[in-house]
Amino acid sequence: MSDTDSGLEQAPLQNVSAQWSKIQRQYQQTLDRWTPHILQRWLALAGLVVIFFLRIVFAQGWYIVCYALAIYLLNLLLAFLQPKFDPSLEEDLLADEIEEGGEVVSPLPSQRDDEFRPFVRRLPEWQFWLSSTKATVVAIFCTMFEVFDVPVYWPILVVYFFVLFALTMRRQISHMIKYKYVPFDIGRKARYGNAAR
Template sequence: MMSDSGSGVDPSPIQNVSAQYTKIQRQYQQILDRWTPHVLYRWLSTAGLLVVFLLRIVLSQGWYIVCYAHAIYLLNLLLAFLQPKFDPSLNDDLMADEIEEGGEVTSPLPSQRDDEFRPFVRRLPEWQFWLSSTRATIIALLCTTSEVFDVPVYWPILVVYFFTLFALTMRRQIQHMIKYKYVPFDIGRKARYGGAK
């Protein structure tokens, strides 16, 4: 039996599946590319998904483990978003080793006013933070449709433990920011080169 293609051979089912997967992957990437410049709308949509997820948890009075795991994952994403890509505390250890070996010391962050300006580079970029948190929220929402994930727990303990963990990790992060003098946000007015201030 001949097909309409010029080769005379029917494509195998594996090739059909592969072609369909590639087509879906391309369409998914096009959707993500369209969403890239719309930062506010992206985060509002994620916040809406998060509200739907939390309403599902509160109204059904279940899936507290899923909610706790989701909150811990979002906390880890937030911490990666707030941290610099090149950790200055690790550079302190490297500088101490170089001083012992008699090597030259270079600092990744400006230490004086005359040093070159280096912008804050995040360990987790905003786009990846949004994409990961949105995916995690969708997965957590899907987990609430299965009774397998509805493990009975005493939820007040999870809430107290999460807020304790949040307070301790954020305190440590703020102390790190103060010690190494960096701010992970663009605060203030941005001036253009050559323009009036």
């Protein structure tokens, strides 16, 4: 085999690699353009979810795909509502340090003069939207194939999902009350510097 033959074999691989890199760049550029448009992104996702549910209702099938999507979206919502640094875990670590005779450092501000720590989400808004959109598109794609139309009694899935939703949200809300954090920006934003008032 000559050098020209091996060069010819590598040329198609280089073309495929170059095309794949170009597609990835275009995909990232599109995502970057969508980043500042929060309301439009969420409205587009809501439209996709409506299309998916209309597909489920009119086709009278794919209930297991719908249930899997709902559970995944609930999991994303919980990660979105939780702080990145869970105070209950920090409290457990603090208790362990006290038992071992270590130095006690308060994980949360305990007085007015303590340092302000803003709420940092475990799952940022952008990642929440992107993961939800990808999951919804995959779910719509799955409804195109009969293999995913597993026969189930759908009312049981609906009741089970709502019970699971109620229990997890009750636990999350009690956690928010216990550790005194609000995962939403409510009210007027503070302006700093020479900003107009």
